[in-house]
Amino acid sequence: MLEVRGLSKRFGRAGILAVDGVSFAAAGGEVFGLLGENGAGKTTTLRMLATVLQPTSGTATVNGHDLVTEATAVRRQIGVVSSEPGVYDRLTPREHLFYFAGLHDLPRAEAGRRADRLISRLGMEEFADRRSAQLSRGMKQKVALARALLTDPPVLLMDEPTAGLDVTSARVVEEFIEESRSAGKSIIFSSHIMSQVEKLCDRVAVIHRGRIVAAGTVTELKSRSLQERFEDVFVRLVGEEA
Amino acid sequence: MKRSDFSWRHVGVVFRKELLDTSRDRRTWFGMVIMPLLLVPLLLLAMPVVVEGQMEKVRQATVRVAVVGAAHHPGLVDHLKGTDAVEVVTAGDPEADLADRRIQAIVYLPEGLAESLAAEIPAPVRVAYDGSDQNSVEAQGRIVRALSAYSALIVAERLAARGMDPVILHPLGLSVENLAPPRRMIGFALGLIMPMMLAMWATLGGLYAAIDAAAGEKERGTLEPLLSAPPARIAVVLGKYFTVVLTSMIAAGISMLGMVVAFTIRPTALLGPGAAGTASLAEVLPPAAAGTIFLVALGLAGVFSALQLAVSLRARSFREAQTYLSPLSLMIVMPAVFTQFMAPDQVPTWFYYVPLLNSLMVFKEALMGIVNPGHIVTTLAVSLVGIRLTLGFAVASFRREQVLFRV
Ligand SMILES: Nc1ncnc2c1ncn2[C@@H]1O[C@H](COP(=O)(O)OP(=O)(O)OP(=O)(O)O)[C@@H](O)[C@H]1O
Ligand SMILES: [Mg+2]
Numbered sequence: 001m002l003e004v005r006g007l008s009k010r011f012g013r014a015g016i017l018a019v020d021g022v023s024f025a026a027a028g029g030e031v032f033g034l035l036g037e038n039g040a041g042k043t044t045t046l047r048m049l050a051t052v053l054q055p056t057s058g059t060a061t062v063n064g065h066d067l068v069t070e071a072t073a074v075r076r077q078i079g080v081v082s083s084e085p086g087v088y089d090r091l092t093p094r095e096h097l098f099y100f101a102g103l104h105d106l107p108r109a110e111a112g113r114r115a116d117r118l119i120s121r122l123g124m125e126e127f128a129d130r131r132s133a134q135l136s137r138g139m140k141q142k143v144a145l146a147r148a149l150l151t152d153p154p155v156l157l158m159d160e161p162t163a164g165l166d167v168t169s170a171r172v173v174e175e176f177i178e179e180s181r182s183a184g185k186s187i188i189f190s191s192h193i194m195s196q197v198e199k200l201c202d203r204v205a206v207i208h209r210g211r212i213v214a215a216g217t218v219t220e221l222k223s224r225s226l227q228e229r230f231e232d233v234f235v236r237l238v239g240e241e242a
Numbered sequence: 243m244k245r246s247d248f249s250w251r252h253v254g255v256v257f258r259k260e261l262l263d264t265s266r267d268r269r270t271w272f273g274m275v276i277m278p279l280l281l282v283p284l285l286l287l288a289m290p291v292v293v294e295g296q297m298e299k300v301r302q303a304t305v306r307v308a309v310v311g312a313a314h315h316p317g318l319v320d321h322l323k324g325t326d327a328v329e330v331v332t333a334g335d336p337e338a339d340l341a342d343r344r345i346q347a348i349v350y351l352p353e354g355l356a357e358s359l360a361a362e363i364p365a366p367v368r369v370a371y372d373g374s375d376q377n378s379v380e381a382q383g384r385i386v387r388a389l390s391a392y393s394a395l396i397v398a399e400r401l402a403a404r405g406m407d408p409v410i411l412h413p414l415g416l417s418v419e420n421l422a423p424p425r426r427m428i429g430f431a432l433g434l435i436m437p438m439m440l441a442m443w444a445t446l447g448g449l450y451a452a453i454d455a456a457a458g459e460k461e462r463g464t465l466e467p468l469l470s471a472p473p474a475r476i477a478v479v480l481g482k483y484f485t486v487v488l489t490s491m492i493a494a495g496i497s498m499l500g501m502v503v504a505f506t507i508r509p510t511a512l513l514g515p516g517a518a519g520t521a522s523l524a525e526v527l528p529p530a531a532a533g534t535i536f537l538v539a540l541g542l543a544g545v546f547s548a549l550q551l552a553v554s555l556r557a558r559s560f561r562e563a564q565t566y567l568s569p570l571s572l573m574i575v576m577p578a579v580f581t582q583f584m585a586p587d588q589v590p591t592w593f594y595y596v597p598l599l600n601s602l603m604v605f606k607e608a609l610m611g612i613v614n615p616g617h618i619v620t621t622l623a624v625s626l627v628g629i630r631l632t633l634g635f636a637v638a639s640f641r642r643e644q645v646l647f648r649v
Pocket of ligand 1: 011018036037038039040041042043044045192647
């Protein structure tokens with residue numbers, strides 16, 4: 001469903017390699033975790049996959065479309081959620097959803113049906129027609145989740161989607177990820193929280209200074225070392241690199 | 243990015259959303275509707291009244307004059323005392339009093355003035371005033387007129403003594419007449435104020451919409467989901483661009499509405515001194531003039547909207563964009579003030595090749611009833627080139643990731 005091959009990103013001509021030859025793959029119905037510290041290159045990787053940043057080298061195939069040569073087609077295969085909900089303050093959640101439906105060429109009637117369904121599924125009825133400026137962060141993140149699912153894309157790119165959320169709101173996001181996995185989507189999920197990755201992800205890549213230093217299932221990564229806790233595995237991997 | 247990714251439907255989607263979004267922003271309404279709707283009638287109606295009132299107050303005020311050497315010609319001093327709104331006072335230190343504005347003028351009478359006049363020998367009389375004080379300038383004029391009248395009296399006496407009629411001093415029965423029809427007087431008055439107003443609103447009316455649609459979107463983190471949606475970047479830019487252009491044009495249109503309202507309320511306010519009668523709105527603003535103003539304003543809005551979007555996108559935040567763009571208002575007001583009193587048919591030809599300057603001049607022509615197709619075409623052509631350049635700059639900015647994701 002998603003295959004990343006040697007993806008690199010250098011900012012500026014002489015700048016650092018923020019992402020350095022990253023390769024991984026995620027099948028349908030799989031949650032793939034990108035685990036890394038601040039500045040590791042998670043956001044940069046996901047932004048390249050979302051086509052908002054151009055890779056310096058390497059590419060990816062997203063549901064059969066090449067990231068570099070078919071950027072528009074790729075955009076029709078993805079839903080994007082980050083730690084920043086990115087909703088318009090002066091629009092209501094429903095208007096926001098209609099806007100993105102229009103950007104994705106969804107017919108209006110169909111957009112209305114899908115918006116209704118997502119609004120009820122995410123429990124947004126109460127605030128769906130209120131200006132977003134008045135909404136809490138958790139409510140706004142629900143709008144972002146609904147936006148990502150509006151076109152029912154096969155691939156979801158989620159960059160620290162629970163950052164800044166309380167336990168209840170984070171729980172909503174986690175349930176959303178689990179449901180999307182059941183629906184057969186490929187989900188790339190970045191985080192620096194080990195427990196979350198351990199809980200949600202089928203497979204994990206540990207990214208450090210732009211490079212993948214280890215990859216596999218959580219159990220594999222744990223068994224590779226003798227240490228019990230995943231967190232310790234991470235610290236050791238990152239420490240080796242440094 | 244492939245050309246085929248572009249779709250006008252996407253432009254429409256972005257345009258409608260931006261319009262809805264910006265129409266819910268109080269700042270847009272303030273800049274787009276309230277300001278032009280209030281400012282234009284205020285300038286056209288209240289300003290002349292206030293200025294006229296101020297001048298009237300100066301004219302009515304009694305001025306205080308000190309006469310140095312009053313004893314040298316008491317008769318002349320009596321004449322001054324008898325002049326309307328002139329009060330002759332005694333002063334210990336007249337120059338200090340003038341500087342402190344306790345008096346408004348000083349008249350110096352030379353020694354032996356009465357004797358000189360009796361002997362028909364010309365004598366120097368000096369009037370001192372403070373050129374930095376409006377009331378003192380007025381006093382100077384009043385006293386010079388009073389002294390001239392006194393001079394004429396003496397001349398009349400001398401002529402009478404020689405058996406001549408003072409009428410021989412006025413061989414020409416002078417009268418002046420303003421032949422400019424009311425329509426031209428009104429056009430002239432509008433030409434002083436409206437070009438600046440039109441240029442301001444056609445360029446700055448969409449300022450908030452532009453800041454919000456680029457820097458605002460960046461600041462609130464909405465740009466990233468937008469750019470990972472299918473529309474080509476050029477469609478996103480055009481949707482935003484048309485919103486800013488429309489907002490600017492509404493502002494310019496409302497300033498024109500303000501002009502029509504002012505004109506309808508008090509057409510005579512725009513006539514100026516020495517003119518009588520009135521003109522109809524159809525005479526002042528015939529369809530051809532309105533059409534010219536519309537097209538030239540559209541050209542201005544087209545250039546500046548793209549410029550504002552591009553600059554705004556280069557800013558990290560709403561406030562930063564505001565800082566970058568606030569000098570723009572000066573950039574527009576300065577040439578407007580500079581050309582305020584220039585006659586559009588007498589400026590050098592190159593004026594019509596300079597963006598903004600040409601628009602200001604064609605606005606003025608249209609309001610004064612001058613139709614110069616060459617000027618109009620040149621101005622529109624220059625604007626088209628400007629739109630091509632600034633819009634290209636805006637699209638390029640939306641494609642540069644250093645601009646979109648500055649850290
Ligand atoms: N637009 C940019 N211009 C220059 N350098 C950048 C830019 N964006 C990111 N970087 C750099 O690239 C590296 C990777 O950053 P990135 O944001 O991808 O990390 P991250 O893993 O998402 O970190 P965090 O957990 O803090 O979100 C960092 O060193 C960062 O400073
Ligand atoms: Mg990040």
